[in-house]
Amino acid sequence: MSRKKIIAGNWKMNKTPSEAVELVKTLAPLVQNPEVDVVYCVPAIDIVPVAEAIKGSGVKLGAENMYCEDKGAYTGEISAAMLKDAGVQYVILGHSERREYFGETNADINKKMKQAIRNGLTPIMCCGETLEQREQGITIDFVRQQIKVGYQDITAEDAAKTVIAYEPIWAIGTGKTATSEQAQEVCAAVRQCIREIYGDAVAEEIRVQYGGSVNGGNAAELFGMPDIDGGLVGGASLKEDFGKIVNYKG
Numbered sequence: 001m002s003r004k005k006i007i008a009g010n011w012k013m014n015k016t017p018s019e020a021v022e023l024v025k026t027l028a029p030l031v032q033n034p035e036v037d038v039v040y041c042v043p044a045i046d047i048v049p050v051a052e053a054i055k056g057s058g059v060k061l062g063a064e065n066m067y068c069e070d071k072g073a074y075t076g077e078i079s080a081a082m083l084k085d086a087g088v089q090y091v092i093l094g095h096s097e098r099r100e101y102f103g104e105t106n107a108d109i110n111k112k113m114k115q116a117i118r119n120g121l122t123p124i125m126c127c128g129e130t131l132e133q134r135e136q137g138i139t140i141d142f143v144r145q146q147i148k149v150g151y152q153d154i155t156a157e158d159a160a161k162t163v164i165a166y167e168p169i170w171a172i173g174t175g176k177t178a179t180s181e182q183a184q185e186v187c188a189a190v191r192q193c194i195r196e197i198y199g200d201a202v203a204e205e206i207r208v209q210y211g212g213s214v215n216g217g218n219a220a221e222l223f224g225m226p227d228i229d230g231g232l233v234g235g236a237s238l239k240e241d242f243g244k245i246v247n248y249k250g
C-alpha cells in the first residue's frame with residue numbers, strides 16, 4: 001500500500017499573529033506539492049489568522065496542543081471543539097516538550113487522543129527516547145510503551161487515520177539528525193507495535209513521521225525509507241527551507 005506522505009511544521013512558540021501571516025505568504029509559492037499533505041501546526045493565537053491566510057492553498061491547519069475536557073473551568077486551555085470550529089484538522093499531542101516541561105504523561109496523552117478523535121481532529125502523537133535511553137538500549141521498549149498507552153481504548157478504525165511522529169529527543173532542535181537507518185529502525189518498530197495491537201490493515205494505513213532536525217538536505221534520504229511517511233519539522237518549518245523539505249524529491 002502506498003501511503004501519502006505528510007509533512008507538518010511545528011512552529012512551537014514562535015511567530016506573533018502578524019508574523020504568522022507573513023510566514024504563510026513567504027512559504028506559499030514554495031510549498032506546492034500535491035503528492036504530500038502539508039500541515040502548519042501553529043500557536044493557538046495564530047490559528048484564526050493562519051486559517052484565513054492558507055485558504056485555497058491546499059495547506060492544512062494543525063494545533064500544537066489541546067485539553068482533554070469538553071469545556072468548563074480550565075483557565076488557559078483550548079478545547080478540541082474550539083480547534084475544530086476554527087478550521088483545525090490536525091493536533092500534535094504528546095510532544096516531548098509538553099512531556100518534559102508540562103509533565104504530560106502517557107495516560108494524559110491517551111485522554112487527549114480520544115478527545116481529539118471524538119471531535120473529528122487527527123492526532124499527530126509524538127513518541128521518542130532520550131539519549132540516555134538510547135545508550136541503555138531501551139529505545140524500542142520505551143517507544144512501544146508510549147504507543148500502547150497512547151492508543152488504549154482507541155478503535156482500529158480510528159487508529160488507522162491517526163499519525164505517529166517518532167522524534168528522538170536528542171535530535172530535536174539540536175541539529176543532530178538520526179541517521180536514516182536509525183530513524184527507519186524505530187519507525188518500523190512503531191508500525192510493528194501498531195500491527196500487534198490492530199493487525200496488518202491498520203499498520204499499513206497509519207502514517208509514521210520522523211522528526212528531529214529535518215532539513216532540506218536530509219529530507220529526501222529520510223523520507224525515502226520504507227516506514228517513514230514524512231516528517232514533523234520544527235526549526236526548518238519557519239524558514240524557506242521548508243519548501244525544500246516539502247519538495248524533497250527535487
Ligand code: PEP
Pocket residue numbers: 010167171172173174175211212213214232233234235236
Ligand atoms: C520538533 O520540535 O518537533 C522538531 C522536530 O524540531 P526540530 O526540527 O527543530 O528538531
